Amino acid sequence: MNGTITLLVVIVCLGTAGDAGAQTQGDERAIRQAIDAMTAAFNKRDDAATGAVATSDADFVTVTGNWTKGTKAYTEARQKRFATALKNASIAPVDTHIQFLKPDVALAHVTHEIRGMLDESGRELPPHRELSSRIFLKTDGKxxxxxxxxxxxxxxxxxxxIQGTWRLVETALRAPGGAWETRPAxxxxxxVFTAxxxxYFYVRGSERxxxxxxxxxxxxxxxAAAYESFIAGAGSYRFDGRTLMLQSDFRKNPNEMTGETWQWDTQMDGDTVRFVFVNPPFLPGREWRLTVVRIE
Structure with a gap:
């Protein structure tokens, strides 16, 4: 008799545990569907879809620290961002973790990658990842x-x-350790640097x-007077943030097409770069500096 009772208790417990597990799986699936709906709403600029999976009094804090109360206020603020920094942006899910704090309360950590964001000048920023914490409540079964x-x-x-297009604004020459003799261009x-x-091409000298x-x-x-000062070259390069290595495929001066790699020291200051070539073959014993500014 006692053995029968024990077996019945075990069966009941196993059945209850199975039902709870199934319920939890269903809840987690519903939360993931809500997260997917929010992702799709962002990419489609669908405010109604965002509101359908959030409480009307939900709190939203963005990466910029903007805190809004209520879905309506949040979507209105986001529409302004969609007209500027987020104009071309889209997000893609990377990882989602869900933890149930109570049977009707869950915490989700969602990582996604965002692409197409623009800076203040309208230039596209590199893709990056964002991590959001989201609290879900189960209300009336939803x-x-x-x-x-x-x-x-x-x-x-x-x-x-240094990818982009740069315009030459100044050249300079000096003996090692001496003062620079600058010349406008x-x-x-x-x-032009691709990946x-x-x-490149430029005219050496300060006279037109x-x-x-x-x-x-x-x-x-x-x-002779026109073409002597004209400089041009093309090839492949390597750049580590400080040193620029140019491997030429073509240069205007055939005597410089030796297959050697030219090393330029660089100094970057925002959209201005200074390239310094120590002891170049065309100016032995000197240092040659080019100053360029980004135009694209």
Whole structure:
């Protein structure tokens, strides 16, 4: 008899545990569906879909520290961001952890990656990750989010990039350890860096090149004066944030197409970069400096 009672108790307990597990799985699935709905609502700019999975008095704290009370106030504030920094932004889920604090209260930590954000100048920022803490309440059998706090996930600082287009604004020359003799670049020049390759041209000297007397029939002296100061090159490069290594595929001067790698020391200050070439083959025993500013 006692054995029968014990067996019945075990069966009842196992059955109860199984029902609780199934209920928890169903609750977790419902919360994940609500999180997915919020992600889709962000990407589709669908405020109504956001409101459908949150309580009307939900608290929202954004990565910028903006705290709004209520879904309506939050979506109105977010629409302003959709017109500026988040204009082209989209998010993709990376990881989700859910913890039940009570049968009707759950805490979710959601990591997503955001792409397409713009800075104040309208330039697209690199993708990054954000981590949000979200509290869900089960009300009338439905899980709704009642608190949301977002933060940016810190990443290791990456080496600065020189990708883009840069305009030459100044050249300078000096003996090692001496003072720089600076010269403006009235005719400028462009340096273009892609992910792996570069191309550049500029006019050396502070004087503008004289026009040909006859554009269709320049004299040998006119051509020599015009083309002698013209500098150009292209190839591949490596950049670690401090040193720029140029491997040329082409240079205007055929004597410089030796296959050697040219090393430039760099100093970056926002959108201004100074390249310094110590003892270049075209100026032995000197240091040559180029100052460029980003235009794209």
């Amino acid at each position: 899980w709704l989010m009642t608190a949301f706090h977002n933060t940016t996930v810190a990443t290791a600082a990456a080496a600065p990039s 009235p005719q400028g020049g462009l340096f 792996r390759h570069y191309s 090149r004289a026009r040909f007397a006859d554009a269709n029939k320049p004299t040998p002296a006119e051509m």
